[in-house]
Amino acid sequence: VGTLTFKDAPSMVTEFAAVMKKMASYKHSIGTGDTNATDETRVVDGKIYLIINPVNYYDIVARLTIQNANGVFVTNMPFISPDHIIQSVDVPVNKLIVFIENGYDATQSQPEKISEYKETFAMKRATLYAIDMLGNGKPVDNYAAQVYDIAIPTSGGSGE
Incomplete structure (x- = not known):
């Protein structure tokens, strides 16, 4: 569908706003031959999950984690709860699947x-x-899940 960069905070807000908008709209049709499909919307707040490869998981979580004034590391992201990020070895590296709960x-x-x-x-x-x-x-429809590419800029140490 598109590419997510997780480049910086403003980019993440814009990218995830676009993801949420994409997941909130769908075409409602009755059967495969329906020529009168209608544009519909649905509430997606709190219902979106991300499935990513474990290799990309730590790249993303590192960009979402900060240390607060009390010295506690906090992971937060726009519009989607961090506990809605699911690791799966079945997702290819540098790909991300977005899906809606009960979809x-x-x-x-x-x-x-x-x-x-x-x-x-x-x-x-x-x-x-x-x-x-x-x-x-x-x-439930062809809009219940979407596949995105991940293009995270590399910077900083290697961690090795």
């Missing part, structure tokens, strides 16, 4: 089926039980 429907499409295997090639002198559960998931 994804996950369902179980088949009840569990338990199978018993006594074949010797499965496990010697043991009974193996396998449980099959099929699930299905989809976003």
Whole structure:
């Protein structure tokens, strides 16, 4: 969708305001063939989460952390709570996924089926039980999650 730099405080405010605006608007349609989609808005305050690679997590948190007058380190960011930053190794480095709470429907499409295997090639002198559960998931709309690039300027020490 775009690029987030986390360059400085004014840049972060502007960048995250744009992210919030993007997540607050969506097109409401009924089915894939709906030609009368309408522009809609939703309240996103407190409902936005960021999913990032652990490598980028510390780059971002370092830019969001300051030491206050009492000597306590405080992490804060505009519009989004820092505890809404989720680390995932499944997100590529230098990418960030923004998603709205309750924006994804996950369902179980088949009840569990338990199978018993006594074949010797499965496990010697043991009974193996396998449980099959099929699930299905989809976003509530095409605007429930957005992928951004991360381009954090490098400066300061290497930390090594």
